[in-house]
Amino acid sequence: MPKLVDHEAKRREIVHAVLRITKRGGLHTATMREIAAEAGQANGGIAHYFRNKEELLVAAFEHIFSETNRRAYAAIGEAEGLTAVRRLCLEIMPLDEQRIAEARIAVSFWGRAVHDTEMSALQDADMRAWRAQLHSYLASARDNGEVRADVELQPVVDELLATTMGFQANVLMNPEATTPQRQTAVLDAILARLG
Amino acid sequence: MPKLVDHEAKRREIVHAVLRITKRGGLHTATMREIAAEAGQANGGIAHYFRNKEELLVAAFEHIFSETNRRAYAAIGEAEGLTAVRRLCLEIMPLDEQRIAEARIAVSFWGRAVHDTEMSALQDADMRAWRAQLHSYLASARDNGEVRADVELQPVVDELLATTMGFQANVLMNPEATTPQRQTAVLDAILARLG
């Protein structure tokens, strides 16, 4: 076996190149040639690590999800109940430049996922995980009295996910009406009503 | 002046071709050649009615918005206050097959609007209109006592728009968790808290 190259590292490096380009000039400037140049490769060199552009973008999409989950995990720490709910939502919401750039990528995938089974399965799985996580934190919040006992949890989960996903879209379409302040105000209003 | 052709009618016909193709196979399958074929034209024939593809897609996007607004206008009628708020939201939300198909198209456009100033300006304008409309209905609801006097309206508008836009995305990614029942439950929960 000749020439050892860490495939996973190389894939990560190429994905990072995509994210850097997208952050600079938008997803549409991320052509294969541009990506290759940014990653220090020749035109067809990427083909060794991703079969096609679709697969590369799916990897970028996965990376964003896992980054969000990683940040959420760190932010939540030992927290429970409503604090954990709030921190998870705050990590999902596009509150800074970094996450707005990630939202750009995520939203541009939503439209494609409609007719792409692999991608919509991926989204579905991540969304389910968030639902389950939110539900569990809310249940603990109800147990410790932060949330009234008569509150049904599923509609709250639905609301939180719809709101956070809506922010992803609105921050791109209506940036001046989707500031961090206004986003957190909405989130806190939702949570305040549960007590 | 030779050969009379109703330009507006032709433009509408081409836009409908785009919507049919998008409904069938997603926005990315709507190539100019495919659109031309669907509209019964040759490759370059569309250029007589739309300067470029961007302009055509903007027209398609506008069409969906105006359809929604037309339906909302009819649904609201003489209603005021919270009833009007509820009816407008219900028209925006993807509650039936027709509107889920429109959501498919709309969300596909969101991804494009990210890197298209003209389209995001359009989106921004329509979103502002909805914001203003919701704000006005909520103000009348506050005046007639349906909404408590101490409720700040802007966060409520933000919440309603984020939620309805979020449903557009979630109905595509998580259809089984975004049923009409669960969507309306969330909407009614939001509205109920204002009283």
Next chain:
DNA sequence: CACCCATGCCCAAGCTCGTCGACCACGAGG
């Protein structure tokens, strides 16, 4: 140590798509 060949990588050709311009058909006006 010498050879082998799988692997990494580059380059160029092939295909699709959006756009542009040349060309033809037609019909209203002179």
Next chain:
DNA sequence: CCTCGTGGTCGACGAGCTTGGGCATGGGTG
């Protein structure tokens, strides 16, 4: 009947993604 502006077709071109061939490299193998 002629003119010419409009509707429409077709092919060419540039840009983008993909594919396949070819070259270099360096770990296995005898």
